[in-house]
Amino acid sequence: MNLFYNKQAVGDVAFLQIELANGEFNYEYKGDVVEIQHENKVVGFNIFNASQKSSIDGNGHIKLNETLVNELQTAIEEAGFTYKLDADFSPKFVVGYVETKEKHPDADKLSVLSVDVATEKLQIVCGAANIEAGQKVVVAKVGAVMPSGMVIKDAELRGVASSGMICSMKELDLPNAPQEKGIMVLSDDYTVGQAFFEE
Template sequence: MNLFYNPEGVGDVAFLQLEPVTGPVNYDKKGNVVTLYQDDQVVGFNIFEASQAGVEGNGHIKLTEDLVNAFQQQLDKAGVNYQLSVDLSPKFVVGYVESKEKHPNADKLSILKVDVGDEQLQIVCGAPNVEAEQKVVVAKVGAVMPSGMVIKDAELRGVPSSGMVCSMKELNLPNAPKEKGIMVLDDSYSVGQPFFED
């Protein structure tokens, strides 16, 4: 679930995105809540007077347990029968590249096994500088990149990939190098720790 809020451009309306969708959506308004549907599936909510729920800032807003509870109260108050379920675990974490194999169908892609602390992810990566035994920044499924792109499970040239190993440029960090390549971390980082502190 992702939360977007632009009070200057749109007004005091929070957009809760449950599923990334393209194409037309249907909607139903009850009280301060507009439920967005596509093919009878709830894909998001527009919640008016969002500042009353404690939303602050501009752009992509980090969800907290308090915000989720406040939005749930708004849905309940409007008579919307929907239970919000949110994974609030960190989405940008330190990973350890356990192995690197050549992609069977693409010369410039590698298949990585990456330990992110609580699980091992298979990630297809095209960075020229990625190697086994590196500590890297991993954007897990559900992460929202600074560009607005949402990381999803994908298949690249026939190989499943869950997450993305990030470059400094992709993370919008200052002094990012011009050359292509992932960000390699030093040993002061622990596998599984959040990369961005709250």
């Protein structure tokens, strides 16, 4: 679940994205709230006059917390909708350990990785030339919003499932990021599963 807000650019509207979806959408309007559905499934809400209904502040991707989610839930219910928000507050950028690296069966420049992030093992397809088994790396988990605004989602790359992304310094918008391509390799001081950013 992701929340976007930019009062100066688009007005006092909170854009709550529950699921990524493409294609035709259906909209139901009740008061200041619009429920967005795709294939009979709720995928988002637009909440108008958001600053009057919540403590929302800032521009762009807004970090969710329990208070904000409860405020948005109240706004949704008071408008007459019954949908219950289910927020995941776990860190989305974490330290991972590359356990295995295998060649992609259908792409010379891609590797299929098994990456331990402590809570689970993820299969991630990666195109970086410097990725190797035994490295500690920064993993953007599904649901992470990159500094570019791109939302990480489950995907298939040339027929192989991929859940997450191994990040470079440039993709993380870190200072002094090298111009050459390649993922960021972490030192052994990092603990697998720890949040990479202070959240």
